[in-house]
Amino acid sequence: MSDVSNRKLIILTGANTGLGFEVLKQLLNQQVPYHIILAVRNIQQTETKIQSIVPSHQSVEIVKLDLSSLTSVKSFTQSILSRKPPLHINILILNAGVVKNTLTKTEDGFEHTFQVNHLSNIVLVHELLPRLIESGPGSRIILVNSRLHKPGVGTKEHGENRPIMDIENLDGSKMYSPLLFYRNSKLAQVFFGYQLDKLLNKKGEEERKVNVLIVEPGFCPTTELSREIGIFRQLFLRYILSWAPFARTSEQGGAVITYASTSSELQNKSGIYISQFCRIDKSSDESYEEDKQRFWWKTSCDLLGIEEDWSSLVFNQNEILD
Structure with a gap:
């Protein structure tokens, strides 16, 4: 591994497929020298995929991370935080996501989609936040979201085309719908992002060390997000909906995430929602309800x-005592 002390350090989850892989390729093509830690489930597959695309001026490292296991999440953060000398984390891109076709539980007992898309990301941020603050000002947390967290967007499933955050049904015991639980996980992520931004802003904008950006890459049907939803739905997404006028390619979606992660235009921006067109936009009305x-x-x-x-x-x- 090359010396990382003079490089910006980026952690990217879900980097070996779909949008994450596109983001990786775009970061590698930039002139800024990065050290990019790819947090993935399958190390061997990732090694094979990236071995021919890393240019000489960039540095890449692969570390095991399975978001369906809180043990794996904590093992990952410990491996990062225990490095000597300490790693400075400049950008944390929380890109990995999933939607499950049937109700499944993780080893921690949570509904799979809700844990992978939301709960495990909270643990990652909780564990890495002090290091991000130490590495600031200018550190960024990028929450890769979806326009499906908005009511009325996307196809209807079981009569629902909006999130329904029911605390009594977080485990899917009352009713399970793949699309509904995906929507819920993304709305929960937006709630978390805005609340985290408020916490980080308590010291005032002049002393802020970490910025939080929520990113909507758009509808990208050719990504691996649909890998769990059954072959017929996958074929429909990849070969029918990919031709829809509102569909975007993985390259286009990845470009939005890369923009939010690295653009100097967003250097002092936080608590904002970035649309699929790289513009500051509004998330759902519900997501702004502070209660x-x-x-x-x-x-x-x-x-x-x-x-x-x-x-x-x-x-x-x-400062706490004061």
């Missing part, structure tokens, strides 16, 4: 056994 932001922050932390007050992660002890 729901606080409620789902607390609920998510409770589910994970994390203290809901993250002040100790953001402020040093003297």
